[in-house]
Amino acid sequence: MIIECISRKTSPEKIIAIIKNLDMTAEVRKLADTVYDQEKLTDTNLRRAAILDIVNPHTNTLTLHCTDFGNISIKAPDAAKSAELYSVPGYSILFAINNQSFTVQLYSVTEEQLTIRDSVTISESSPLVIDGRRTLFDCNPSGSGHQAFIGSINLPDRSADISVFDRESLCKIAWFPHDDSAARYLVSLELLEAAQDPGAGKVAEELIYHYHPAVAWRAFQVIYQKDRQTALNYVPLLRQLKNRRLDHLLDQYGEAI
DSSP: OHHHHTSSOOOHHHHHHHHHTSOHHHHHHHHHHHHHHHTOOSSHHHHHHHHHHHEETTTTEEEEEEOSSOEEEEEOOBOOOOSEEEOOOEEEEEEEOTTOOEEEEEEEEOSSBEEEEEEEEEBTTBOEEEETTTEEEESOTTSSOBOSOEEEEEEEOTTSEEEEEETTTOBEEEEEESSHHHHHHHHHHHHHHHTTOTTHHHHHHHHTTOSSHHHHHHHHHHHHHHOHHHHHHTHHHHHTTOOHHHHHHHHHHHHHO
16 A cells, blocks of 8 residues: 555655554565565676665665655665755655654755754654655754664655755755756756857757756856847746746846846
8 A cells, every 4th residue: 555655646644644554664574575576686787777776875775666756765774974964855754663763853944044943753653744845854863873764755846956954054055956857957058068069059948948947047058158139038938937046046147248
């Protein structure tokens, strides 16, 4: 049943209700066995590629099941000391297994700053829904690691960016696209510009329609370098994205003209 939750669009509240009526330790074990069976490939290179696809060594996370709507993962105990905090776009449903409760620290998220809130203890009977638009959660509140296995069901928002905050100052220090396609397009535009490709302008005029503001903005800049008036004709289109950061950049660009 837990797999069915992310096989179609399901509200976080409904998933929470289902989790409360399931033995999530048993569910996770079943999924882990399925993952093991899938990775028993005879070809060594294929097996290694499959393992890399489901394991994130930087976060000690194993993805147990993934669909277009979400994924189920387990974060293993670790002793990591991270100086950064990362936002998770979309909804996250945290749950406990193996009778191991754990505590997460919650922060309110603004565009450039975090504000510390309360800490919440999650047990097998008390899963937690987190809206990544407003709240950042830290599974390592002490900064020295955590000892429990942490279950997570993620319903990602690919249109939002992942923000990076400094753990001490709680100030935003970086960001990167959550959407893989946005990251690829941004890199492509950078490479075309660096290589002074004569077709960069045409590519940019296609990518300026991309829904991600960072891609649209970079495309605008490339077009502007080729033909200012053509670029300015796209300003009403970019305004339709209704992104405050993009609107601010366009305002500054207009003042510099």
